[in-house]
Amino acid sequence: EDKVVQSPLSLVVHEGDTVTLNCSYEVTNFRSLLWYKQEKKAPTFLFMLTSSGIEKKSGRLSSILDKKELFSILNITATQTGDSAVYLCAVEFQRSGYALNFGKGTSLLVTP
Amino acid sequence: SAVISQKPSRDICQRGTSLTIQCQVDSQVTMMFWYRQQPGQSLTLIATANQGSEATYESGFVIDKFPISRPNLTFSTLTVSNMSPEDSSIYLCSAAGGTGTYEQYFGPGTRLTVT
Numbered sequence: 001e002d003k004v005v006q007s008p009l010s011l012v013v014h015e016g017d018t019v020t021l022n023c024s025y026e027v028t029n030f031r032s033l034l035w036y037k038q039e040k041k042a043p044t045f046l047f048m049l050t051s052s053g054i055e056k057k058s059g060r061l062s063s064i065l066d067k068k069e070l071f072s073i074l075n076i077t078a079t080q081t082g083d084s085a086v087y088l089c090a091v092e093f094q095r096s097g098y099a100l101n102f103g104k105g106t107s108l109l110v111t112p
Numbered sequence: 113s114a115v116i117s118q119k120p121s122r123d124i125c126q127r128g129t130s131l132t133i134q135c136q137v138d139s140q141v142t143m144m145f146w147y148r149q150q151p152g153q154s155l156t157l158i159a160t161a162n163q164g165s166e167a168t169y170e171s172g173f174v175i176d177k178f179p180i181s182r183p184n185l186t187f188s189t190l191t192v193s194n195m196s197p198e199d200s201s202i203y204l205c206s207a208a209g210g211t212g213t214y215e216q217y218f219g220p221g222t223r224l225t226v227t
Binding site for chain 2: 031045092101102105
């Protein structure tokens with residue numbers, strides 16, 4: 001059975017801290033792994049990872065994929081209160097036209 | 113990135129009625145999907161909306177309950193039929209494959225409450 005597991009489920013940090021969010025997966029016909037940030041309703045796209053070992057960066061956020069060990073991490077450096085959100089990991093699998101299988105998310109709270 | 117809009121943004125409906133949610137993408141996309149996010153839960157795929165043919169439903173979702181249309185490459189609808197309070201959820205559409213990449217973008221969602 002395909003599954004995506006995120007850890008931790010929730011996290012509270014102080015502004016300025018660095019956080020690492022984890023995502024492991026077991027999916028047949030893996031195609032890519034995506035990270036999203038969800039604050040209110042719609043998930044906002046962050047990264048799409050398809051190749052192992054290649055870090056993707058956007059400002060203070062970065063992510064990397066390990067296809068051998070079947071996991072990905074999302075790093076946020078110098079956290080700000082605006083980073084408070086649920087971070088979703090999703091794996092794209094070639095079963096129904098590349099639909100996404102989501103993890104339960106990590107709820108991050110950054111306190112001032 | 114694709115810009116996706118949904119209508120309505122929210123609705124309160126009586127049990128036994130049906131609601132149709134519209135999803136419009138600002139450019140042609142290869143793939144469109146419908147997801148459900150129940151309170152406090154992550155997103156669950158309902159179906160893939162196939163252009164010009166019947167949607168592909170995930171286990172636990174059936175066409176009679178969630179009929180889907182996709183008449184062209186920019187538009188899709190999801191109907192929630194014969195609603196019950198258990199259908200109260202956020203319904204999101206997403207799209208991918210519009211610009212040669214397969215990054216998947218989401219619409220703002222429709223918050224449905226069934227009383």
